[in-house]
Amino acid sequence: MKKLDTICVQGGYKPKSGEPRVVPIVQSTTYYYEKAGEMADLFDLKSEGYFYTRLANPTVDAFEKKLTELDGGVLGIATASGMSATLLAILNIAGAGDNIVASRAIYGGSYNLFSVTLPKYGIQCRFFDPDDSQEDIEKLVDDKTRAIFAETIANPTIVVLDFEKLSNIAKKHKVLFMVDNTLVTPVLCRPLDFGANIVIYSSSKYLDGHAVALGGCIVDGGNFDFTATNRYEEFLKPDESYHGLVYASLGKTAFGVKCRVQMMRDLGAIMSPENAFLTNLGMETLALRMERHSENARKVAEYLSKHPKVEWILHPSLEENKYYDLANKYMPKGQGGMMSFGVKGGSEKASKFMEALKMIAIVTHVADSRSCVLHPASTTHRQLSSADLEAIGIKDNLIRLSVGIENADDIIEDIEQALAQI
Ligand SMILES: Cc1ncc(COP(=O)(O)O)c(C=O)c1O
Structure with missing residues (x-):
């Protein structure tokens, strides 16, 4: 694996002979194909490529790949903002009747999303104090818990996450451990190395670094086995809205693919190509x-x-x-x-x-x-x-x-x- 500072500069994009050295802005919503079958294969996930920018775009793809490589994950989904990254990550695994267990020491917008908005749609949040004992936090987890959520360094209370404490609980109960790594970035801490399964970013912060582009990203660690538990039923049964695909059968990319083909398809909070370009540029100096x-x-x-x-x-x-x-x-x-x-x-x-x-x-x-x-x-x-x-x-x-x-x-x-x- 290349060193992190090298990935910051060169990761995510490898031009072919004669192509631009710098990731270009592909300012197109649509992509041309000669044969209908080529498009059908893309929809069926039989081949990789682009068909509509709400689902994927080459400039956005370069940003997603760079960040995923930095974090050591398997798939990245860039979003319009950090808030939409958090929202999509939660909606990808939780619905009415489910709950998430979250640290109280999180960004105010996320706290509001969890304590006010998500409950309106039937997703409850149980908050813990980050200094609570493992035993006390564990008491909040039940069979309806779909994620444990915390920030690596909390905004603005500057609480540092005890990864071991939370990942012990997550592993024991086979529940996803999601970490918002916005204020540290993978250059200083890679949450997947310490037991997290999903990493969330507001790229509007250090990743961009120049306060010019709003954005976010969800990085799928590919380290959660959806077949080892009945907790995530939606991953185990065919998704009739997507050709009967059983997400768990995809293995390491189950979370990320579901998030893209189902959540992004239906909610559409994708990052714009221009913002991906700017963020990518900013990330060259991230380290x-x-x-x-x-x-x-x-x-x-x-x-x-x-x-x-x-x-x-x-x-x-x-x-x-x-x-x-x-x-x-x-x-x-x-x-x-x-x-x-x-x-x-x-x-x-x-x-x-x-x-x-x-x-x-x-x-x-x-x-x-x-x-x-x-x-x-x-x-x-x-x-x-x-x-x-x-x-x-x-x-x-x-x-x-x-x-x-x-x-x-x-x-x-x-x-x-x-x-x-x-
Ligand atoms: C830690 C953290 N997560 C998420 C967000 C939300 O990101 P955005 O403003 O890009 O929607 C912020 C914004 O300040 C943040 O500080």
């Missing part, structure tokens, strides 16, 4: 960027941890952080640029500090090359009640800082002058 994000974050976290106006700071590179050992175990090369901290004086001082920043901008986004800050309680998480905020560990003075790849001294200087003003 370099993640190294720099992590290094800068380590320096900024160290600085903040010693500042008298800072009440608390969460970044797993700090020895005092309660997830320091887990982070060293699962992402020893670095932990990315995301951190949270609270300034003394509560919400009011937090806003004042953010407004005093000159280079670091207040934006909703995180995890791109430019440093930015956000006050989740009044923005991304404002739909959540105070009880929900409390439950997912978001304090009113929490400032989410996404450390970019500028010079670390300049980032610290900006923070320093803003802290001096409060």
